[in-house]
Amino acid sequence: MIQNLVDGVLTGSIISLGAIGLTLIMHMLRFANFSYAELLGIGAYTALVFDKLLAVLFPALSGKIGALTLTGTLALSVLLAMVVAGASAVVIDALVFKRIRAKADALSMVFASFGVALILRNVITLIFGQKAQLYSNDIAFAIVVSRDPLLLIKPDQVFVLLAALVLMGGLHLVLTRTTFGFALRAVAENPVLAQVSGVRLSVIVTSVWLIGGALSAAAGVFYALTNHLSPAMGHNFVLPVFAATIVGGIGSVYGAVLGGFIVGIASGLALMVLPSGYIPAMPFLIILFVLMLRPHGLFGEDQG
Amino acid sequence: MSAVLQIEGLEAGYVRDLPILRQVNLTLKQGSLTTIIGPNGAGKSTLIKAIAGIVPISAGRVVLNGRDITGIRPDEMAPLGLAYVPQTDNIFRTLTIAQNLALVLRRLPDRAARLRELLDTFPPLAEKLDDRAGALSGGQRQMLAVAMALATRPTVMLMDEPSAGLSPKIAAEVLDLTRSLTATGVSILLVEQNVKQALRVADHCYILAEGRNRLDGPADQILSDPEVAAIYLGGRRVGAA
Amino acid sequence: MIGLISYLAFFATMAGILAIAVLGLNLQWGHTGLFNGGVVAFFGAGAYGTMLLGGPPEPGQFGGFALPYVVALGGGILIAGVVAWIVGLLTLRLRHDYLAIATFGVAVAFENVTRNADWLTGGARGLRGFPRPLEAAIGDTFLYGLFFLGLVLAVLLAVYLGLERLVNSPYGRVLRAIREDEVSARSVGKNPTRLRLESFVIGSMIMGAAGGLYVSFYAFVSPQDLAPILTFQIWAMLIVGGAGNNRGAILGAFLIWGAWTLSGFALSRFAPDAMQLYTGSIQYILIGVVIVGMLMWRPQGLLPERVTKTIYQKGAKKGSVIINKEVI
Numbered sequence A: 001m002i003q004n005l006v007d008g009v010l011t012g013s014i015i016s017l018g019a020i021g022l023t024l025i026m027h028m029l030r031f032a033n034f035s036y037a038e039l040l041g042i043g044a045y046t047a048l049v050f051d052k053l054l055a056v057l058f059p060a061l062s063g064k065i066g067a068l069t070l071t072g073t074l075a076l077s078v079l080l081a082m083v084v085a086g087a088s089a090v091v092i093d094a095l096v097f098k099r100i101r102a103k104a105d106a107l108s109m110v111f112a113s114f115g116v117a118l119i120l121r122n123v124i125t126l127i128f129g130q131k132a133q134l135y136s137n138d139i140a141f142a143i144v145v146s147r148d149p150l151l152l153i154k155p156d157q158v159f160v161l162l163a164a165l166v167l168m169g170g171l172h173l174v175l176t177r178t179t180f181g182f183a184l185r186a187v188a189e190n191p192v193l194a195q196v197s198g199v200r201l202s203v204i205v206t207s208v209w210l211i212g213g214a215l216s217a218a219a220g221v222f223y224a225l226t227n228h229l230s231p232a233m234g235h236n237f238v239l240p241v242f243a244a245t246i247v248g249g250i251g252s253v254y255g256a257v258l259g260g261f262i263v264g265i266a267s268g269l270a271l272m273v274l275p276s277g278y279i280p281a282m283p284f285l286i287i288l289f290v291l292m293l294r295p296h297g298l299f300g301e302d303q304g
Numbered sequence B: 001m002s003a004v005l006q007i008e009g010l011e012a013g014y015v016r017d018l019p020i021l022r023q024v025n026l027t028l029k030q031g032s033l034t035t036i037i038g039p040n041g042a043g044k045s046t047l048i049k050a051i052a053g054i055v056p057i058s059a060g061r062v063v064l065n066g067r068d069i070t071g072i073r074p075d076e077m078a079p080l081g082l083a084y085v086p087q088t089d090n091i092f093r094t095l096t097i098a099q100n101l102a103l104v105l106r107r108l109p110d111r112a113a114r115l116r117e118l119l120d121t122f123p124p125l126a127e128k129l130d131d132r133a134g135a136l137s138g139g140q141r142q143m144l145a146v147a148m149a150l151a152t153r154p155t156v157m158l159m160d161e162p163s164a165g166l167s168p169k170i171a172a173e174v175l176d177l178t179r180s181l182t183a184t185g186v187s188i189l190l191v192e193q194n195v196k197q198a199l200r201v202a203d204h205c206y207i208l209a210e211g212r213n214r215l216d217g218p219a220d221q222i223l224s225d226p227e228v229a230a231i232y233l234g235g236r237r238v239g240a241a
Numbered sequence C: 001m002i003g004l005i006s007y008l009a010f011f012a013t014m015a016g017i018l019a020i021a022v023l024g025l026n027l028q029w030g031h032t033g034l035f036n037g038g039v040v041a042f043f044g045a046g047a048y049g050t051m052l053l054g055g056p057p058e059p060g061q062f063g064g065f066a067l068p069y070v071v072a073l074g075g076g077i078l079i080a081g082v083v084a085w086i087v088g089l090l091t092l093r094l095r096h097d098y099l100a101i102a103t104f105g106v107a108v109a110f111e112n113v114t115r116n117a118d119w120l121t122g123g124a125r126g127l128r129g130f131p132r133p134l135e136a137a138i139g140d141t142f143l144y145g146l147f148f149l150g151l152v153l154a155v156l157l158a159v160y161l162g163l164e165r166l167v168n169s170p171y172g173r174v175l176r177a178i179r180e181d182e183v184s185a186r187s188v189g190k191n192p193t194r195l196r197l198e199s200f201v202i203g204s205m206i207m208g209a210a211g212g213l214y215v216s217f218y219a220f221v222s223p224q225d226l227a228p229i230l231t232f233q234i235w236a237m238l239i240v241g242g243a244g245n246n247r248g249a250i251l252g253a254f255l256i257w258g259a260w261t262l263s264g265f266a267l268s269r270f271a272p273d274a275m276q277l278y279t280g281s282i283q284y285i286l287i288g289v290v291i292v293g294m295l296m297w298r299p300q301g302l303l304p305e306r307v308t309k310t311i312y313q314k315g316a317k318k319g320s321v322i323i324n325k326e327v328i
């Protein structure tokens, strides 16, 4: 029970990071982006490449940090992967979505995002192979926090949870303390008035792609660090991040964070009653449940 | 008095090949308060939005201080000295009052000083800086919206029904406030439903009907025009409360 | 010669089955503007439903009711319809892209069930031994192949004619009106949510019929047959052929299935050994490129919709994000 809960919180933090950008994109550009979760895969694999590269260039950094399997090079690689994934999100938008939304409706973008997801996932497969991989082959020993009830926690998991919370805290500060943050929230609330108030929409949309891509990359690395990398990882996060945005209400950053934890914890607890093969469908059940009870989510305003 | 805003043969609408405005001409003179009145759906808001770059323009010109600004992007308005207060949803409800103001002030080099000036002009806002703007009363909301528009020291302000939804007393106050702004050198184009009140404060008046110029003239003349009284003042006695 | 004809018949049977599913999708997307992100689930519901109802009994396995073929197929179609009805009921009155998310979820849940619910679906092994209609009576495999092709083409023709009648009736015009502009459709007294639900359910039942034919053709079904790529293939067929045009839908099905088969053949023949594991990925990328490329450069497909949209409606959808010069 307690183990499921703790694992759920961890998964939840990863889903939350993945959902923050998605909820803003879905709100501002008004389309459900099925390729968004592939940014987790892009981030995780980019970090893998940088990790290998940096380990060769700066062998001194390749030692493990404390009790973690995380190495100095991987820690740096996360930051680089965040930049690359953010840039990829901007590039994909410029190449595909921007052109489609210039001449067609939002549903065509949903359609296109499915195609983009298929392409991205299979390009990753072609480059890195189908097999699951790990950043480090060292065994990550779990610490027995308690024997009865049994509770095992790996140091990596503690790191991931803390790092995710730090990123979310940082975003919170940006949103509440900087004029850039005000501009972003202004666009989310009322894009036309935001323009009238001197905000250039295209700048904000680009920033949201950058932020979303970066946070997703971190989520991808965090997932891979505590589980493994596989080309399907983006695909496996599609439903959880959508569920988080719908639970939280589309357009609400704080809703997405809360929604991510709810989805993660619910999926963790569901393991107690459901065979693990059914867990991928859990976010779907959550979505249906929310749509029945509170179609606009906990904090959402999108109606149309 | 010279024209600060000149609109010539303007055609604009929300959908291509379906203009709402047809051949609209209008002149706003330096320091004047000019009101646009007309029945619901006449295109008053559309005209203002077309000037602000929110509704696409298919023909005609908008000239601001001698410069052609036809079809600018709305976010380019402020540096040109143009400001717009929308009819509804004219503040960010989810931001605090301080954040609303910081947003519009963020490009100004002297933003701290300007903020103080604005708060001196609108004392009620100073008391509620950290409240969410959504919690303001109707009159205070309009005050915040006007303050946000004034923040960048515009020379021309476009205001869309600032008195809508307010009690008659507060509406009159808001219009008086609008009138007083012209003393600071701002020229104002004011759309109003509240025809009597608008004519009371305005210098000049344009009447728009079905997207076209219908009539225009000095406000007092329009006020005493029997046809206008019959159509737009509902035949009621002019000057009644 | 017989070999070639028999192969062509096999190819055409498969393409015909997929074309039926594409017609179902065309009713949803092409004519009503509904985005179905889980075509494979409705196809699969028809396939598994038909199998459970018409298949042979097996110890320890639910189903195997060995019902007459037509009853089994009809039941499979009904099951697909019921799933669609439930999902539609929950999502069709909300934001348009919620349907896409929910149907995607249905496909994930469906895959979980087919892989894990051994008692119901046979798990990864799948279910086998479906008695193919009239197989015993015809006997000869070559003749049976032709017979089955005839059956598929007859169903395809029937679905095509039925849909043509439907979309050219006043009902079809209302569907398109809803697709273009819900507000005006509502203003003439139509209930858009209800009509969208009907269209979604009918389209899904047509996909279920395709699934039922699929299982009767192969006589078995397993999760491998119902991979998520099937959804993408069926979309690619529709978008290449021309959404909103039923003939285009059929053309697209044959073209894309042909291209898929040929590319698979060419890759297995000419790709270096090291790449053989990844030919699937290359094909998937090609499908993705076809979808994105068509949407970007020829969204109307090879055979565009014949009904001309009014300027007003086109404009109203355009720039639905924000109506002004700032293109975001």
Ligand SMILES: Nc1ncnc2c1ncn2[C@@H]1O[C@H](COP(=O)(O)OP(=O)(O)OP(=O)(O)O)[C@@H](O)[C@H]1O
Pocket: B014, B015, B020, B038, B039, B040, B041, B042, B043, B044, B045, B046, B047, B193
């Ligand atoms: N966003 C929009 N999309 C399409 N048509 C619109 C839109 N907004 C307004 N219209 C149409 O444009 C016409 C003019 O509307 P506008 O809002 O300019 O009128 P108005 O004179 O401001 O009326 P009111 O006094 O009610 O505010 C109306 O026929 C209206 O239906």
Ligand SMILES: [Mg+2]
Pocket: B044, B045, B046, B087, B160
């Ligand atoms: Mg108006």
